Amino acid sequence: xxxxxxxxxxxxxxxxxxxxxxxxxxxxxxxxxxxxxxxxxxxxxxxxxxxxxxxxxxxxxxxxxxxxxxxxxxxxxxxxxxxxxxxxxxxxxxxxxxxxxxxxxxxxxxxxxxxxxxxxxxxxxxxxxxxxxxxxxxxxxxxxxxxxxxxxxxxxxxxxxxxxxxxxxxxxxxxxxxxxxxxxxxxxxxxxxxxxxxxxxxxxxxxxxxxxxxxxxxxxxxxxxxxxxxxxxxxxxxxxxxxxxxxxxxxxxxxxxxxxxxxxxxxxxxxxxxxxxxxxxxxxxxxxxxxxxxxxxxxxxxxxxxxxxxxxxxxxxxxxxxxxxxx
Amino acid sequence: xxxxxxxxxxxxxxxxxxxxxxxxxxxxxxxxxxxxxxxxxxxxxxxxxxxxxxxxxxxxxxxxxxxxxxxxxxxxxxxxxxxxxxxxxxxxxxxxxxxxxxxxxxxxxxxxxxxxxxxxxxxxxxxxxxxxxxxxxxxxxxxxxxxxxxxxxxxxxxxxxxxxxxxxxxxxxxxxxxxxxxxxxxxxxxxxxxxxxxxxxxxxxxxxxxxxxxxxxxxxxxxxxxxxxxxxxxxxxxxxxxxxxxxxxxxxxxxxxxxxxxxxxxxxxxxxxxxxxxxxxxxxxxxxxxxxxxxxxxxxxxxxxxxxxxxxxxxxxxxxxxxxxxxxxxxxxxxxxxxxxxxxxxxxxxxxxxxxxxxxxxxxxxxxxxxxxxxxxxxxxxxxxxxxxxxxxxxxxxxxxxxxxxxxxxxxxxxxxxxxxxxxxxxxxxxxxxxxxxxxx
Numbered sequence: 001x002x003x004x005x006x007x008x009x010x011x012x013x014x015x016x017x018x019x020x021x022x023x024x025x026x027x028x029x030x031x032x033x034x035x036x037x038x039x040x041x042x043x044x045x046x047x048x049x050x051x052x053x054x055x056x057x058x059x060x061x062x063x064x065x066x067x068x069x070x071x072x073x074x075x076x077x078x079x080x081x082x083x084x085x086x087x088x089x090x091x092x093x094x095x096x097x098x099x100x101x102x103x104x105x106x107x108x109x110x111x112x113x114x115x116x117x118x119x120x121x122x123x124x125x126x127x128x129x130x131x132x133x134x135x136x137x138x139x140x141x142x143x144x145x146x147x148x149x150x151x152x153x154x155x156x157x158x159x160x161x162x163x164x165x166x167x168x169x170x171x172x173x174x175x176x177x178x179x180x181x182x183x184x185x186x187x188x189x190x191x192x193x194x195x196x197x198x199x200x201x202x203x204x205x206x207x208x209x210x211x212x213x214x215x216x217x218x219x220x221x222x223x224x225x226x227x228x229x230x231x232x233x234x235x236x237x238x239x240x241x242x243x244x245x246x247x248x249x250x251x252x253x254x255x256x257x258x259x260x261x262x263x264x265x266x267x268x269x270x271x272x273x274x275x276x277x278x279x280x281x282x283x284x285x286x287x288x289x290x291x292x293x294x295x296x297x298x299x300x301x302x303x304x305x306x307x308x309x310x311x312x313x314x315x316x317x318x319x320x321x322x323x324x325x326x327x
Numbered sequence: 328x329x330x331x332x333x334x335x336x337x338x339x340x341x342x343x344x345x346x347x348x349x350x351x352x353x354x355x356x357x358x359x360x361x362x363x364x365x366x367x368x369x370x371x372x373x374x375x376x377x378x379x380x381x382x383x384x385x386x387x388x389x390x391x392x393x394x395x396x397x398x399x400x401x402x403x404x405x406x407x408x409x410x411x412x413x414x415x416x417x418x419x420x421x422x423x424x425x426x427x428x429x430x431x432x433x434x435x436x437x438x439x440x441x442x443x444x445x446x447x448x449x450x451x452x453x454x455x456x457x458x459x460x461x462x463x464x465x466x467x468x469x470x471x472x473x474x475x476x477x478x479x480x481x482x483x484x485x486x487x488x489x490x491x492x493x494x495x496x497x498x499x500x501x502x503x504x505x506x507x508x509x510x511x512x513x514x515x516x517x518x519x520x521x522x523x524x525x526x527x528x529x530x531x532x533x534x535x536x537x538x539x540x541x542x543x544x545x546x547x548x549x550x551x552x553x554x555x556x557x558x559x560x561x562x563x564x565x566x567x568x569x570x571x572x573x574x575x576x577x578x579x580x581x582x583x584x585x586x587x588x589x590x591x592x593x594x595x596x597x598x599x600x601x602x603x604x605x606x607x608x609x610x611x612x613x614x615x616x617x618x619x620x621x622x623x624x625x626x627x628x629x630x631x632x633x634x635x636x637x638x639x640x641x642x643x644x645x646x647x648x649x650x651x652x653x654x655x656x657x658x659x660x661x662x663x664x665x666x667x668x669x670x671x672x673x674x675x676x677x678x679x680x681x682x683x684x685x686x687x688x689x690x691x692x693x694x695x696x697x698x699x700x701x702x703x704x705x706x707x708x709x710x711x712x713x714x715x716x717x718x719x720x721x722x723x724x725x726x727x728x729x730x731x732x733x734x735x736x737x738x739x740x741x742x743x744x745x746x747x748x749x750x751x752x753x754x755x756x757x758x759x760x761x762x763x764x765x766x767x768x
Contacts, residue, residue: 118650119652141433164437164440178441180441180686183682184650229748229750230749231712231713231750231751234711
C-alpha cells in the first residue's frame with residue numbers, strides 16, 4: 001500500500017467512525033453499471049471503489065454463487081451470463097441463458113440458477129457448474145423479478161407486461177399459480193419465514209404482499225411523499241432483513257428508499273438517496289444497505305441500524321444491480 | 328368488407344401496385360370486390376401469442392369457459408393523402424395493423440393464464456359511409472371494442488352511429504382538438520395525442536432551452552393551420568414570442584423525381600431571409616410535404632423544430648427507455664419493420680381493452696367500459712409511468728417524445744412544469760379549461 005492509499009484509507013476509516021457505523025468486517029460490494037459495461041467493486045469499510053471489472057454488454061442482474069467464490073452477472077445485450085472470480089476479478093466463463101437475461105437467482109442449495117429472459121417470455125434453469133440449460137419455463141410477457149422461498153421449494157417470477165407473479169414449483173418446474181399484481185411488477189422477495197412474497201410494481205406504484213399459502217394478495221402498500229407526484233413513485237428493489245422486521249423498498253425517480261415495519265406494514269421513514277434508485281443490497285452482516293442510483297451514477301450507503309444515509313459513492317454509468325460478499 | 332389479416336396484407340400489396348400505377352379506378356374496383364368477399368365473422372381469430380420453443384415445460388391452462396373478447400380495427404383508406412417528402416416516411420401497408428396484432432398477442436399471453444382469448448378483425452374502406460355502416464352492423468351483432476384509424480369526421484360518424492350501444496371507440500389516429508373538446512363524445516377514447524399535447528410538449532422543451540423567439544412557417548393545408556394554431560397557443564402558454572410568421576405556399580408536385588434539390592437549395596435560403604432576430608424556426612407541415620427542406624438550408628444558422636427537425640410524437644422506433652428495447656424487438660419480430668406512432672397508438676388501445684379484461688376478469692363490455700373510465704384504470708406502455716384516461720374527455724394522458732429522425736432528444740413534460748395532480752396534465756387541455764360536456768362530472 002503506498003502512502004496515498006494509506007492516507008485515503010485512514011480518512012475513510014475516520015469518516016466511518018464519525019458516522020457511527022463501524023463495521024467489524026469489510027465486504028466487497030459489486031455494482032453492475034448498465035451503460036458502462038463494468039462492475040464497480042467497493043470496499044464496504046473504506047466505502048470507495050477499489051476495482052472495476054470489464055463485462056459484456058449491458059450488465060444488469062448480479063449475484064454471488066459457488067459459496068461466494070463467483071460473481072455472476074447478466075450481460076443482457078450479449079444474451080449470456082458471465083462468471084467472474086470474486087477475489088481475483090478474473091473472468092471465469094459464460095453461462096447460457098435465453099435472450100436478454102435480466103435477473104438471476106440461485107436455488108437455496110446453491111445450484112441450479114434460474115434466470116428471467118426479458119425478451120423471450122421464459123425463465124431458464126441453468127446448472128452453473130456444468131454450464132448447461134436444464135429447462136425453459138414459459139411465463140408471462142417480459143419476465144423480470146425472481147424470488148425463491150427459504151426452503152427452496154417455490155420460485156416466484158414476475159412478468160412486466162403480463163403483470164403477474166408466477167409461482168413455480170422447483171421440483172416439477174411447473175407453474176402452480178399466477179397471481180395478478182399491479183402494473184409492471186419488478187422485484188419479488190420472500191419474507192424470511194417463507195409465508196409472504198413482496199412484489200413491487202413500478203408503474204402501479206405499490207408493493208403487493210402475497211400470502212404464500214393462499215396465493216392471495218393480503219395487502220398492498222402504497223407510498224405518499226410530500227412534494228412528489230404519485231407518477232414519480234415507482235417501487236423497484238425490495239430487501240427484507242433476516243430477522244424479518246424491516247423491509248426496504250427503492251422508489252425509483254422519487255429518489256427515496258421507503259423503510260417499512262413488516263409487522264404493521266406501514267412506512268416508517270423515507271430516506272433520500274440518489275436519482276432513480278433501482279436495486280438494493282445488504283452487506284452480509286446487514287449493517288449497511290447499498291442502493292444503485294441509475295441517473296446520478298452513484299450508490300448511496302444506508303446505515304441500517306440508524307436508518308441514515310451515510311455516504312454516496314460514485315460508480316460507473318447507470319448502476320443497476322448490487323450484491324456483496326466477504327473479502 | 329370483412330378481411331382476414333392475411334387478406335389485408337395481400338390486398339395491401341395489390342394496393343401499393345395500383346397506387347404506384349396510378350390506377351385509382353382499379354383500386355375502387357378492388358375495394359368493391361372486397362365488399363363482396365364472403366364474410367368471415369367468428370373465425371377471424373388471430374393465433375394465440377406464445378411461440379413455443381422445443382424444450383419448454385407444459386403449463387397450459389385447461390380449457391374451461393373461455394372468455395372471448397373480439398376487437399375490431401376500422402381503417403379509413405385516405406387516398407387524398409399525398410405521399411411524404413422522404414422515402415423513409417412512406418407508410419407501410421400494415422401501418423397500425425401490426426400494432427394491433429402485437430397487442431392481441433400480448434393480451435393473449437396474459438389471457439392464457441386467465442382463460443381469456445382476444446381476437447382481431449379488420450375492416451377498411453376508402454368510403455367513410457361504408458366504413459361507418461360496417462362498424463354499426465358489427466356493433467349491432469354484439470361487438471364492443473373498435474379501434475379507429477380514420478379522419479376526424481369519420482371517427483365522429485362512427486361514434487354517433489353506435490352511441491346507444493355498449494361499445495367504445497378508440498381514436499388512434501386523429502390529433503384534432505375538437506374531437507376532445509366541443510365535439511367530444513362519451514363513447515370515444517383517444518390514444519393518439521392531441522395537437523395541443525404535441526405542441527405543449529415542444530414548447531416546454533424550447534422553454535427549458537430558452538429558445539423563446541420563434542420564426543413560424545406554416546404550410547398551405549388545413550392541418551398545417553390547425554397545427555400552427557396549436558403552436559401559437561403553446562407559445563403564449565409557455566412564454567414564447569413568435570417574431571414572424573410566413574406562409575409557405577407550396578405546390579408539392581412530384582416528390583419522386585430524381586432531381587430538384589438544386590432549386591430547393593436556392594429557394595429555402597431566400598424564403599428565410601430577413602426574418603427579425605429569432606432563435607428557432609418552427610415549421611408546421613403535418614403531411615411532411617416540405618418541412619424537411621428546412622434543416623441546413625435556412626438563411627440564418629438556426630435549428631428547425633415543429634413537424635420537421637425536432638418533432639413531438641407518441642412513439643419512435645429508436646426508443647429504448649423503460650423496457651422499450653424488448654417492446655421494439657417483439658414488434659420487429661412480428662412485423663418485420665420498425666414500429667410507427669400509429670402502431671403504438673393502436674397497440675395502446677388494444678392493450679387498454681386487455682388491461683381492463685385482466686383486472687375485471689370479465690368480457691362484459693359494460694363492466695369493462697366503466698372500468699376504462701374509472702380512476703383505477705392504468706396502462707403500462709413503456710413511457711416510464713402509468714397512463715390513464717382523462718375523466719373529462721377520454722384523452723389518454725401520456726408523456727410525449729421529442730425526437731429527430733434518428734433518436735429521441737427528450738421527453739415532456741419537462742422538469743419544473745408542475746401540476747397539482749399529475750404533471751402529464753401540463754400537456755394539452757386541462758380539466759378547468761375543457762369545453763367537453765359529454766362526460767359525467
